[in-house]
Amino acid sequence: MLPTETGHPLTGLPGNVAGVRADRLMAILFLLQQREHVTAADVARELEISERTARRDLDALAMAGVPLYSVQGRGGGWRLVGGARTDLSGLTAGEARALFLVAGPASAATPAVKAALRKLVQALPEPFRRQAQAAASSLVMDPQRWGSDQVERRSPRFxxxxxxxxxxxxxxxxxxxxxxxxxxxxxxxxxxxxxxxxxxxxxxxxxxxxxxxxxxxxxxxxxxxxxxxxxxxxxxxxxxxxxxxxxxxRRTPLSIQAVCAPDGLSRLRMILGSRLEVGGSRPDGRIEVAIRGYNEYALAGELAGLVEWLEVTGPSGVRDRMAAIGRALLERYG
Incomplete structure (x- = not known):
C-alpha cells in the first residue's frame, strides 16, 4: 500500500479526447429528445462526424444504460424508450446515473459539457438529481500510466x-x-x-x-x-x-537538469509524461527542462536514446554514466 495507500473508463479514451466525445454524447442525447428518431446518418450530418463514429457513440449510450434502442430495417434508426421527451421524466435513477458516467467526469468536462450537464440536472425528476450530480463528480480519469506499465485496463471485481x-x-x-x-x-x-x-x-x-x-x-x-x-x-x-x-x-526521487532542442520537446513530453518539467528558453533557442527518475543508472539509460535533442547539464553522475554508455556503444558498434 502506498503512503496515500496504494483513461474515461466507459469511453476508454485519453482525457482530452474523452472531453470531445462527451460533448458529442450530450449533443446526441438532446437530438434524440427533439426528434422521434434519428439515424446514424442524421447524427453524422448534425455533428459533422463520420457515420461509423455516430454508430459507435449511439451504441455507447445504449450500452451504458441510457433508455435508447435501435429500430432495424427501412425507416429505422434510434429512439428513446417511450418517445422523445425533453423532461427526461422516464429516466430511472440508474439510467440517469449511467448517462452522467458515460458523459464523463464533471471535473474534467469542457465548459460546453458542464453547461449541458447543468441543464440535464434541472430536467431530471427531483429524486434523481442528487444521484446524477454524485455520479458526475464521483470519477476522475488520469490517462498517464505509472512508469512504463502497458497492462490493459480491466474492471476489477468490486x-x-x-x-x-x-x-x-x-x-x-x-x-x-x-x-x-x-x-x-x-x-x-x-x-x-x-x-x-x-x-x-x-x-x-x-x-x-x-x-x-x-x-x-x-x-x-x-x-x-x-x-x-x-x-x-x-x-x-x-x-x-x-x-x-x-x-x-516517491517513485522518482532523482531530478536532473538538461536543455532540449525545440523540435524535440514534443517527443520528450510523449516519453516522459509528468516526469518532465519545462522551464524557460536560452539565448540559443534551447529550452531548459528538469526530468525526474528513479536513479542515475536508470535515467542515463533512458536519456541516452534522446541525445539527438537533449543535453544533460547536471548532476555530473548522470553525465558520466551517459558518457560511459556512449563509449560502450562505440566500442561494440563503432
Whole structure:
C-alpha cells in the first residue's frame, strides 16, 4: 500500500479526447429528445462526424444504460424508450446515473459539457438529481500510466460496488490485501473513484486520514448503511493531483537538469509524461527542462536514446554514466 495507500473508463479514451466525445454524447442525447428518431446518418450530418463514429457513440449510450434502442430495417434508426421527451421524466435513477458516467467526469468536462450537464440536472425528476450530480463528480480519469506499465485496463471485481457506495454516500467495510500479501479489514468513507492508466483506485477517508486503495487488491466490500462524512471542500480531481504528485516524487526521487532542442520537446513530453518539467528558453533557442527518475543508472539509460535533442547539464553522475554508455556503444558498434 502506498503512503496515500496504494483513461474515461466507459469511453476508454485519453482525457482530452474523452472531453470531445462527451460533448458529442450530450449533443446526441438532446437530438434524440427533439426528434422521434434519428439515424446514424442524421447524427453524422448534425455533428459533422463520420457515420461509423455516430454508430459507435449511439451504441455507447445504449450500452451504458441510457433508455435508447435501435429500430432495424427501412425507416429505422434510434429512439428513446417511450418517445422523445425533453423532461427526461422516464429516466430511472440508474439510467440517469449511467448517462452522467458515460458523459464523463464533471471535473474534467469542457465548459460546453458542464453547461449541458447543468441543464440535464434541472430536467431530471427531483429524486434523481442528487444521484446524477454524485455520479458526475464521483470519477476522475488520469490517462498517464505509472512508469512504463502497458497492462490493459480491466474492471476489477468490486468496482461497481464501490462506485455505488460513492454515489449513495455510504460507508463500507473493506477487505484489502496490501503489496506484501497481508489482508486487513477496515471501515472507510468512499469519496471517489480514479482510473489511472490501466489501474483503478478508491479515494476514501479512514480513521488515519485520507487514503487511496488499489481496487484490484480489494478482497471484499460490505455496505454498512452509515452515511459518509464528506468534507465540504473536498474536490476529487484536486485531491488526486496531490496524491499522484506525491507518489511520483516517491517513485522518482532523482531530478536532473538538461536543455532540449525545440523540435524535440514534443517527443520528450510523449516519453516522459509528468516526469518532465519545462522551464524557460536560452539565448540559443534551447529550452531548459528538469526530468525526474528513479536513479542515475536508470535515467542515463533512458536519456541516452534522446541525445539527438537533449543535453544533460547536471548532476555530473548522470553525465558520466551517459558518457560511459556512449563509449560502450562505440566500442561494440563503432
Amino acid at each position: 468496482l461497481d460496488e464501490l462506485q455505488d457506495a460513492v454515489i449513495h454516500g455510504v460507508q463500507v467495510r473493506l477487505g484489502y490485501i496490501d503489496s506484501k500479501g497481508a489482508e486487513t479489514r477496515r471501515t472507510v468513507h468512499p469519496l471517489g473513484i480514479v482510473a489511472k492508466g490501466p489501474a483503478w483506485y478508491l479515494v476514501a477517508h479512514t480513521e488515519t486520514g485520507r487514503r487511496t486503495f488499489r481496487i484490484d487488491r480489494v478482497s471484499s466490500v460490505e455496505a454498512t448503511g452509515d452515511p459518509v462524512h464528506r468534507p465540504g471542500d473536498f474536490d476529487l480531481a484536486g485531491s488526486w493531483r496531490e496524491i499522484a504528485d506525491e507518489v511520483d516524487r
